Amino acid sequence: MTRILQYYIDRHARRTIKKINSKLRRLVLCIFKQKYIEEQEKTRYGDCFQCGKCCSLLYKCPFLEGPQWNTRCAIYDKGRPKQCQAFPIDPQDLHDVDFLCGYYFDAEVRMSPVKNEQVVSGHIL
Numbered sequence: 001m002t003r004i005l006q007y008y009i010d011r012h013a014r015r016t017i018k019k020i021n022s023k024l025r026r027l028v029l030c031i032f033k034q035k036y037i038e039e040q041e042k043t044r045y046g047d048c049f050q051c052g053k054c055c056s057l058l059y060k061c062p063f064l065e066g067p068q069w070n071t072r073c074a075i076y077d078k079g080r081p082k083q084c085q086a087f088p089i090d091p092q093d094l095h096d097v098d099f100l101c102g103y104y105f106d107a108e109v110r111m112s113p114v115k116n117e118q119v120v121s122g123h124i125l
């Protein structure tokens with residue numbers, strides 16, 4: 001029983017640390033690697049449908065409004081932070097939202113292991 005409990009505590013701790021690392025990574029990239037952000041934006045397709053998944057990583061952003069099935073950002077067009085505008089910077093960020101995002105990347109299409117079908121962000125086209 002103790003081992004099972006320890007397993008879940010460890011797993012939760014690992015996930016929390018990963019989310020902290022991801023947030024820090026995005027912050028650092030947005031501050032110091034503007035060129036990389038711009039290059040990545042050229043390979044990013046799709047659109048944000050304001051599902052709020054990236055707004056609830058680690059904690060729920062205070063600007064996220066509405067019920068879970070109809071969320072929206074209160075400052076979406078009024079100067080939301082650069083990290084928000086840049087999300088997802090690359091496929092690593094998509095991993096943080098379980099690839100459930102309106103955006104996808106060039107590389108994901110090219111690297112699809114599924115034969116004769118294109119896969120974008122986990123969806124078969």
Ligand code: SF4
Pocket residue numbers: 047048049050051052053054055087088097100101102103
């Ligand atoms: S996870 Fe993707 S679609 Fe959802 S709010 Fe973030 S950027 Fe927009």
Ligand code: SF4
Pocket residue numbers: 054055056061062063064065072073074075076080081084
């Ligand atoms: S400011 Fe808006 S886009 Fe950024 S995390 Fe908060 S709700 Fe999401």
